[in-house]
Each structure stands twice: as C-alpha cells, then as structure tokens.
Amino acid sequence: MSTLSEVAARAGVTSATVSNVLRNRGRVGEQTRQRVLEAVAALAYRPHLAARALAEGRAPTIALMVSSIANPFYPEFALAVERAARTSGHFVIVCNTNQDPLAGRAYLEQIAGTLSEGVLVMNANLDFADLHQTEARGTPVVLCMWERPNDPPGLPCVAVDFRRAGELAAQHLLERGHRRIGAIVGSKRSGIHAARYEGFVDALRAAGVKLPRTCVRYAPDTIEGGYAAARELLDLHRDTTAIFATNDLPALGSIHAAFDLGRNVPDDLSVIGITDIQLARQSRPPLTTVAVPTVEAAEMAVSLLRELIERPPDTRHTARHTAREQPRVCVASEPRLIVRGSTGTPRRKRG
Amino acid sequence: MSTLSEVAARAGVTSATVSNVLRNRGRVGEQTRQRVLEAVAALAYRPHLAARALAEGRAPTIALMVSSIANPFYPEFALAVERAARTSGHFVIVCNTNQDPLAGRAYLEQIAGTLSEGVLVMNANLDFADLHQTEARGTPVVLCMWERPNDPPGLPCVAVDFRRAGELAAQHLLERGHRRIGAIVGSKRSGIHAARYEGFVDALRAAGVKLPRTCVRYAPDTIEGGYAAARELLDLHRDTTAIFATNDLPALGSIHAAFDLGRNVPDDLSVIGITDIQLARQSRPPLTTVAVPTVEAAEMAVSLLRELIERPPDTRHTARHTAREQPRVCVASEPRLIVRGSTGTPRRKRG
DNA sequence: ATGAAAGCGCTAACAT
DNA sequence: ATGTTAGCGCTTTCAT
Numbered sequence: 001m002s003t004l005s006e007v008a009a010r011a012g013v014t015s016a017t018v019s020n021v022l023r024n025r026g027r028v029g030e031q032t033r034q035r036v037l038e039a040v041a042a043l044a045y046r047p048h049l050a051a052r053a054l055a056e057g058r059a060p061t062i063a064l065m066v067s068s069i070a071n072p073f074y075p076e077f078a079l080a081v082e083r084a085a086r087t088s089g090h091f092v093i094v095c096n097t098n099q100d101p102l103a104g105r106a107y108l109e110q111i112a113g114t115l116s117e118g119v120l121v122m123n124a125n126l127d128f129a130d131l132h133q134t135e136a137r138g139t140p141v142v143l144c145m146w147e148r149p150n151d152p153p154g155l156p157c158v159a160v161d162f163r164r165a166g167e168l169a170a171q172h173l174l175e176r177g178h179r180r181i182g183a184i185v186g187s188k189r190s191g192i193h194a195a196r197y198e199g200f201v202d203a204l205r206a207a208g209v210k211l212p213r214t215c216v217r218y219a220p221d222t223i224e225g226g227y228a229a230a231r232e233l234l235d236l237h238r239d240t241t242a243i244f245a246t247n248d249l250p251a252l253g254s255i256h257a258a259f260d261l262g263r264n265v266p267d268d269l270s271v272i273g274i275t276d277i278q279l280a281r282q283s284r285p286p287l288t289t290v291a292v293p294t295v296e297a298a299e300m301a302v303s304l305l306r307e308l309i310e311r312p313p314d315t316r317h318t319a320r321h322t323a324r325e326q327p328r329v330c331v332a333s334e335p336r337l338i339v340r341g342s343t344g345t346p347r348r349k350r351g
Numbered sequence: 352m353s354t355l356s357e358v359a360a361r362a363g364v365t366s367a368t369v370s371n372v373l374r375n376r377g378r379v380g381e382q383t384r385q386r387v388l389e390a391v392a393a394l395a396y397r398p399h400l401a402a403r404a405l406a407e408g409r410a411p412t413i414a415l416m417v418s419s420i421a422n423p424f425y426p427e428f429a430l431a432v433e434r435a436a437r438t439s440g441h442f443v444i445v446c447n448t449n450q451d452p453l454a455g456r457a458y459l460e461q462i463a464g465t466l467s468e469g470v471l472v473m474n475a476n477l478d479f480a481d482l483h484q485t486e487a488r489g490t491p492v493v494l495c496m497w498e499r500p501n502d503p504p505g506l507p508c509v510a511v512d513f514r515r516a517g518e519l520a521a522q523h524l525l526e527r528g529h530r531r532i533g534a535i536v537g538s539k540r541s542g543i544h545a546a547r548y549e550g551f552v553d554a555l556r557a558a559g560v561k562l563p564r565t566c567v568r569y570a571p572d573t574i575e576g577g578y579a580a581a582r583e584l585l586d587l588h589r590d591t592t593a594i595f596a597t598n599d600l601p602a603l604g605s606i607h608a609a610f611d612l613g614r615n616v617p618d619d620l621s622v623i624g625i626t627d628i629q630l631a632r633q634s635r636p637p638l639t640t641v642a643v644p645t646v647e648a649a650e651m652a653v654s655l656l657r658e659l660i661e662r663p664p665d666t667r668h669t670a671r672h673t674a675r676e677q678p679r680v681c682v683a684s685e686p687r688l689i690v691r692g693s694t695g696t697p698r699r700k701r702g
Numbered sequence: 703a704t705g706a707a708a709g710c711g712c713t714a715a716c717a718t
Numbered sequence: 719a720t721g722t723t724a725g726c727g728c729t730t731t732c733a734t
Contacts, residue, residue, distance in 0.1 A: 001464050001488055003711055014721050019713060026714095029719055044488075049466040050410060051711035053401040054726045060466065061444065069433070070426045070629070079420045082447050091462060093412065093442045096433050111442060113352050114727095115400040115411065137352055137395075223633045256635050278421070279630070282574045284607050354727055365705050370729060377730095380703055402727035405710050465711095 002043040011039035022047065061091045062305060063116040065107065065124040067099050071221075072249065072277045073294070077122060077144070080298030088306045090118075101127045113139040118305045120144055123192065131155060140308035144301045147195040149331045156308060156327040158300040165274045165290040165335035166199025169244050172288070172337055174207050177345050178242040178270060182233040183211060184226055184254065186246045188218040193246040196274055200244055215240070219250055226250025230257035234269075241270065241346035248273035248280050248289055255283070255342060266344035276338055285341030297332045304330055353394040362390040373398065412442045413656060414467040416458065416475040418450050422572075423600065423628045424645070425473075428495070431649030432471060439657045441469075452478045464490040469656045471495055474543065482506060491659035495652045498546040500682045507659060507678040509651040516625045516641040516686035517550025520595050523639070523688055525558050528696050529593040529621060533584040534562060535577055535605065537597045539569040544597040547625055551595055566591070570601055577601025581608035585620075592621065592697035599624035599631050599640055606634070606693060617695035627689055636692030648683045655681055 008015040013032055020026040021036045028036075039045075053059045064081055066074055082092050093116055097104035104126040112119055112134040119134060122144040135141050135155070143157035152159075173181055183200060186193035204211050214236060219229035226245055230253060234240055243258075245251035251273030258269045265271055265285055273280065276291035359366040364383055371377040372387040379387075390396070404410045415432055417425055433443050444467055448455035455477040463470055463485040470485060473495040486492050486506070494508035503510075524532055534551060537544035555562050565587060570580035577596055581604060585591055596602035602624030609620045616622055616636055624631065627642035 004713095005711080015712080016714085016722080017720060020720085023713090027719055032720080046460055046465060048405075048711050049462065050401045050404040051465075051726090052713075054399075054405050054710090054728090055712040055714085057713095057726065059401060069430045072423075072426075075421045075423075075425065078445070079447060082420070082445060091444045091446075091466065094429070094433060094445050095442075096430060109397055111400065113399075114397060114402075115442065252633075256633075259635060282603075282607075284610060284635075355729095356727080366728075367706080367730080368704060371704090374729090378703055383703080399727050402710095403729075405712090405726090406728040406730085408710065408729095 001048070002045050003048070004045075007036065007039045007043055007045045010043065011035045058309075059115055059117040060089060061093050061111075061116045062118040062120060062302075063093045063095050063107065063111055064120045064122065065095045065097055065104060065126060066122050067097050067124045069094070069096050071123075072279055073275055074122075076278065076294050077298050080295040081120060081302055084299045084302035088302065090302075090306075095124075097124045097126065099125050101125060101130070105130045108134045113137055118142070118309050120301055120305060128153075128155070140305055142301050142305045142308065145297060146329065147192065149329065152326055152329045154327065156304055156329070158297050158304060158330045158332055160292055160297055160332045161334055162193075162274070162292070163195040163199035165292060166196040166201075166244075166246070167203040168199075168290045168335060168337045169272045169274060170200045170203035170207075172272060172339070172343065173242045173244065173270065174204070174209065176242075176270065176343060179209055179346075180215075180237065180240050180242075181209070181211060182215045182217070182230075182237065182240045182243045184217050184219050184229045184233070184243060184245040184250045186219070186221040186250070193221075196246040200246075221247050221249060223249050223253040223256070226253025227257045228253075230254035231261065234258065234261055234263070242343070243269065243271050245271070245273045248275045248277045248287060251287055251289065251342075252279065252283055255285070255287070265342050268347060270343035270346070272343055274335070280338075281340065288340045288343040289338055290335045291338045292335050293332045300330045300332055304328060352399070353396050354399070355396075358387070358390045358394055358396045361394065362386045409660075410466055410468040411440060412444050412462075412467045413469040413471060413653075414444045414446050414458065414462055415471045415473065416446045416448055416455060416477060417473050418448050418475045420445070420447050422474075423630055424626055427629065427645050428473060428649050431646040432653055435650045435653035439653065441653075441657075446475075448475045448477065450476050452476060452481070456481045459485045464488055469493070469660050471652055471656060479504075479506070491656055493652050493656045493659065496648060497680065498543065500680065503677055503680045505678065507655055507680070509648050509655060509681045509683055511643055511648055511683045512685055513544075513625070513643070514546040514550035516643060517547040517552075517595075517597070518554040519550075519641045519686060519688045520623045520625060521551045521554035521558075523623060523690070523694065524593045524595065524621065525555070525560065527593075527621060527694060530560055530697075531566075531588065531591050531593075532560070532562060533566045533568070533581075533588065533591045533594045535568050535570050535580045535584070535594060535596040535601045537570070537572040537601070547597040551597075572598050572600060574600050574604040574607070577604025578608045579604075581605035582612065585609065585612055585614070593694070594620065594622050596622070596624045599626045599628045599638060602638055602640065602693075603630065603634055606636070606638070616693050619698060621694035621697070623694055625686070631689075632691065639691045639694040640689055641686045642689045643686050644683045651681045651683055655679060 004015040095107040146157040146159040147162040149159035217229035219225035273289040280287040355366040446458040497508040497510040498513040500510035568580035570576035624640040631638040
C-alpha cells in the first residue's frame with residue numbers, strides 16, 4: 001500500500017498537493033494535476049481511510065444496531081440502509097445485540113465516535129440511557145422504527161404509524177364480515193407491539209365488536225410462537241373465524257396451525273399480519289398483511305442521521321436544551337393493506 | 352470524547368503511561384496505575400479506534416462481502432461471522448455487492464487494507480483477479496463456501512463438500528424407491544451449483560438411474576424460480592415422483608408448484624433441497640434437505656482469516672511462491688441428510 | 703517505573 | 719499554484 005507522500009515524491013510535488021488534486025480542493029495547475037494523477041495510477045494509490053478519518057475528525061462508517069440479524073424483516077431493511085449509507089459515503093458496521101442490552105452497550109462504547117460517526121438503532125432492545133449517553137458524547141443516534149409517531153421517544157427517530165396498521169387490519173377483517181376474531185400479540189414484555197394491538201382493538205370497538213381477553217395471546221415473534229398461540233386460540237374458541245397477528249411470522253405460524261387442525265385458510269379461517277416481509281407473498285396461501293414502508297424508513301433514517309452528523313455539534317445540543325425543541329421525528333408514509341389469499345369471508349355456520 | 356493525554360494530565364502522568372496501563376504493557380507502579388484508572392473512569396475515556404488503528408498499522412474491522420443480504424442463507428452465516436469476529440476483536444463491515452463485480456471491486460479498493468484488515472467472501476460473485484490483487488496488496492482474503500474441496504480455488508478458503516450433498520440427496524431419493532426424478536439447478540451461468548448437481552447425477556448413475564436432459568431445469572435461486580421450474584418439469588413429465596433442487600428455496604417453490612397442480616407432498620411428489628435454512632423446518636410440510644455446516648464454516652472462515660492476518664506478510668507471500676504450497680483450504684464437516692416431511696415413497700401407479 | 707519523542711497517513715490552515 | 723507546518727489520538731522505541 002503506497003502512501004500519499006510516495007505519490008508526491010514520484011510526481012515531484014508535496015503531499016499537500018496530491019491531497020488537493022485527489023479531493024478537488026485548492027487550485028492546482030493542470031500539468032501538475034496530470035503528473036499527480038499518473039503517479040496515483042502508477043502506484044495504485046488508495047487513500048488510507050483510517051488515517052483520513054483521524055485527520056478529518058470524522059469516520060467513514062455508521063453502526064447499525066440490530067437485535068437479531070435472523071429476523072426476516074432485517075434483510076430488506078439492512079439492504080436499504082447499506083445502499084443509502086453508501087451514497088452518503090459511509091460503510092455499515094453491523095452490530096448484533098442479540099437482544100442483550102449489555103452487548104449493545106459494549107458495542108456503543110467501543111465504536112460510537114471512535115470508529116463510527118453515527119448510530120442507527122433498529123429494534124435493538126437497547127438501554128435508552130446508553131443511547132442518550134452516546135448522544136451526549138457527540139455521536140448522533142437515530143431510532144429506525146418508532147411505532148408511535150405521536151409519542152416521541154426523546155431521540156431522533158423515524159416513525160411508522162403502527163397503530164394505523166392495526167386499524168387497517170381490523171377494518172379489513174370487519175369488512176369481510178368477521179366478528180369472532182383472535183389476536184396474537186408479539187411478546188408482551190417489550191410492549192413493542194402495543195401500538196399495533198391498540199389500533200386493532202380500537203377499530204374493533206368502534207365497530208361494536210368485542211375482543212374478549214381469552215381471544216388474545218401473547219407469543220414470541222416467530223412462526224413457532226404463532227403456531228402455538230393459534231392452536232391454543234383455536235382450541236379454546238372453535239368458532240373463531242379470523243386471526244390477527246401483530247407480525248407476519250406469527251401470522252404464518254397461525255396458518256400452519258389452522259391446517260394442522262384441519263381448517264382451511266382462508267375458507268375456514270382468515271389470517272392477517274403486519275409488515276409484509278418477503279415471505280408473506282411466497283407462502284401458501286400468500287399472506288394478507290398490512291405493509292409497512294421498510295425501505296422508505298431505512299432511507300429516511302440514514303438521511304436523518306447524516307443530517308445530524310453534518311450539523312455542528314453545538315447546534316445539536318442547543319436545539320435540545322434551549323428551545324424546548326424535541327429531537328426530530330420523521331414520519332414515514334402510512335401502512336397499506338395488502339390483500340392476498342389468506343383472508344376471505346367467514347363461512348356460514350354449519351346448519 | 353476525552354483523549355489519552357487528557358487522561359494523562361488528570362492522572363499526572365504522560366500518555367505513554369496511560370497507554371501502558373490500558374494495554375497491560377510495560378511495568379507500571381501500582382499506585383500510578385490506580386490513579387490512571389481513576390482518571391480513565393472519571394473522564395469516561397474510550398480509546399479512539401481509528402487513531403489506534405493508524406498507530407498500530409492494523410484495523411479493527413473485517414469486510415464481509417455478500418452478493419445479496421436477502422438470501423435467507425445469509426442471516427445465519429452473518430450472525431456466526433459476527434460472533435466469531437467479535438471474539439477476535441473485529442467488527443464486521445457488511446459489503447453488499449448485489450451480484451455486481453464492479454460494486455465488489457469498488458468495495459475492495461476502498462476498504463481493503465485501509466479500513467479492514469481482512470476480507471471474507473461469501474458467494475459474492477466477485478472477480479477473482481480483484482481478490483488476488485487485494486491479496487497481493489497485503490490484505491488477506493478468505494472464500495467462505497467453496498463448493499469443491501478437491502478443486503482448490505487458488506485462494507485461502509473454507510470448503511464444504513457440496514458434491515457429497517448432492518450424493519446424499521440422490522441416495523435418499525433412491526432409497527425411498529424413486530426412479531423418475533427431476534432436478535432443479537441454481538442458475539446455470541455462475542455454475543456455482545455444479546458440484547451439487549454432479550454429485551447427484553453420479554449417485555443416480557451409479558444406481559443405474561438415468562436423468563434425461565429434459566428432467567433438468569436451471570432456475571434462479573429463489574422460491575419463485577423453483578416454482579416455475581417445477582411447473583415446467585411436472586407438466587412435461589407427469590410421472591415424476593421426486594424433485595431434487597440444489598438449494599432449499601427452489602425446493603420450497605417446487606412444493607408450492609406441486610400443490611397448485613393438485614399434487615400432494617410427499618404423497619404424490621417428494622421434494623428435497625440442500626442447505627437446511629431456517630425456513631426449511633418451518634414450511635409445510637417441513638422440507639427434507641441436506642444440511643450444510645453453515646455456522647461451522649463461518650467460524651472456520653474467521654479463524655483462518657485471523658490466522659492469515661496474524662502471520663507476517665512475508666510468510667504469506669513466500670509460502671505461496673517458493674514452496675509450491677497452495678493457499679490453505681479448510682474443509683468443514685460433511686453435509687448431513689435431514690429427513691423431514693417432504694419426502695416419502697412413490698405411490699404405486701394407479702391401476 | 704516513567705517520560706520524551708517520533709511517527710502512523712492524512713488534512714488543513716497558512717505561507718510563499 | 720504549490721510548499722510548510724502542524725496536528726488528529728494513539729503506540730512504541732529509547733532514554734532517564
């Protein structure tokens with residue numbers, strides 16, 4: 001790996017000049033520019049990113065904190081993040097917290113501000129105190145999928161109206177004529193799916209449809225979790241005609257459960273999820289779901305993060321302290337109902 | 352972000368001493384050590400990774416080149432890579448080449464040796480010349496999933512015997528009594544699935560079973576690709592009793608195709624894939640497949656890469672040039688047949 | 703046991 | 719238009 005000054009020597013100039021031609025800064029004579037370019041080519045020179053980072057006081061990477069790379073929602077999102085980051089000149093360091101706040105903290109402490117100049121947080125189950133601290137130390141943080149646009153988290157974020165997603169799911173089921181409905185809610189503990197569930201329940205209530213306690217199950221956010229929950233639900237309430245799950249994976253699991261119980265989807269049972277992961281359109285039957293703007297959210301998040309990075313640090317702070325101005329929240333476009341093959345009209349009761 | 356010398360000032364020592372304390376180098380008096388540690392804590396000091404990298408002449412990151420983050424095989428692999436890298440003190444920069452060798456080259460040129468001290472290549476459809484060049488420039492490269500252990504690629508790699516995987520698939524189908532078999536091979540062009548296919552065909556041949564040309568379809572490595580290919584296959588050869596796909600996704604697609612054609616799996620058609628992705632056990636019916644040691648391969652790859660990084664550069668080179676010693680290839684353990692619900696015995700011909 | 707000093711490869715004033 | 723000069727924050731000889 002050749003260095004700037006090697007290039008400079010070969011071109012008979014000083015490294016400052018080489019730096020200038022490489023970044024189109026300062027005025028450089030046309031012929032020296034040529035000589036420099038030749039030398040760069042001859043030596044196959046590539047700038048040393050770590051050195052540049054040090055000199056510039058910034059870093060060419062951002063950190064993407066995720067709780068689990070295995071979530072099927074992750075790939076599309078991460079892909080969009082990577083693309084967007086690339087156009088803003090950043091590389092992406094993937095930080096898997098594995099649901100463990102301590103792992104998350106360890107990552108933050110190590111790379112925030114020293115290797116990455118910004119942090120994207122995607123459902124990573126992190127300690128907010130840790131995030132505030134890294135912010136306070138000067139490294140911008142953006143939450144990627146805040147679920148309640150009207151209830152800002154106190155950190156910059158891009159928000160998606162998941163409450164609305166729940167509503168849309170309920171309305172669809174209601175329109176199809178369903179009245180005896182079950183709900184499967186992503187793990188209670190984190191409460192991260194609360195908004196989805198609220199939207200769903202409220203829409204039901206507005207239509208005068210009740211959702212008894214016993215028709216609600218909390219389950220891990222997986223196919224297996226949905227499977228188990230749906231079986232319980234369907235065992236307990238054999239007359240259930242539709243199941244709503246706060247995420248696609250459990251919805252898919254519900255479909256499996258229905259089939260194992262000898263019930264056909266959508267004829268004997270309708271199932272609807274939220275998110276619209278790739279798998280939703282590839283399963284049998286294809287899953288009706290409420291699509292969430294994944295790619296858009298990713299792009300907004302990167303864009304917001306870059307904005308924060310660019311903004312001089314004092315502005316970042318004052319904006320928060322002096323004015324009672326809250327951290328920015330960018331609201332992504334609304335969820336959209338995608339009707340596929342897993343929902344239909346309830347069968348008439350057998351004579 | 353406080354710096355080393357700020358810590359030093361507060362502790363009344365010089366930055367060299369702080370450095371020594373922090374990395375347990377050199378002899379430091381017990382009381383100064385204490386004072387230093389206090390100062391570190393008080394100032395919440397964190398080493399600046401970019402600065403350290405520059406001073407040490409090494410980098411704390413490795414690059415993971417992948418062709419598509421969206422491949423469902425990716426998450427498990429990437430997760431394992433991340434874990435392993437972390438234990439060796441490295442962060443992972445995910446580089447999505449999106450199947451484009453030029454994108455791959457751009458990544459390599461930018462970060463290899465300047466931000467990352469090693470490169471992991473996972474089915475990234477990269478130009479081998481580019482890889483050799485980054486190697487020549489002093490940045491170790493490891494191929495993560497070489498498919499033919501006996502036909503080394505000329506680069507360090509971890510190899511998995513995919514030929515054997517194909518054999519195992521064939522043997523299973525044969526044992527179950529299948530004779531009229533169709534094959535779906537991942538995109539012909541790249542030829543990356545050639546070994547799997549060869550193993551399969553050879554095992555068939557050894558058993559005296561022919562696989563006519565028209566029973567082989569080349570298809571994109573997706574559910575949809577497998578679906579289309581399977582429909583063609585089953586339309587053309589209505590008496591086919593089993594389908595082998597060189598990957599799980601197309602195998603899953605084949606199952607869908609069968610159902611749409613009114614054929615039950617496994618009763619009317621058996622389907623087998625290769626890899627054992629998560630989805631394989633979550634689909635209906637669960638997919639019989641030949642499992643490949645994903646996690647093990649990831650760990651071996653990181654381990655090999657680290658070894659290469661640690662080894663002094665001259666050794667890296669001479670080993671190749673003087674001795675006719677080939678770059679190392681680590682062979683991961685053998686693929687294993689996982690029998691699930693998508694394969695059975697062929698139905699007796701209807702009277 | 704600790705300090706002084708040079709340097710990693712680059713950028714960014716400021717001179718000339 | 720180009721060169722000089724400091725650093726960026728850290729590690730690492732080599733002195734003391």
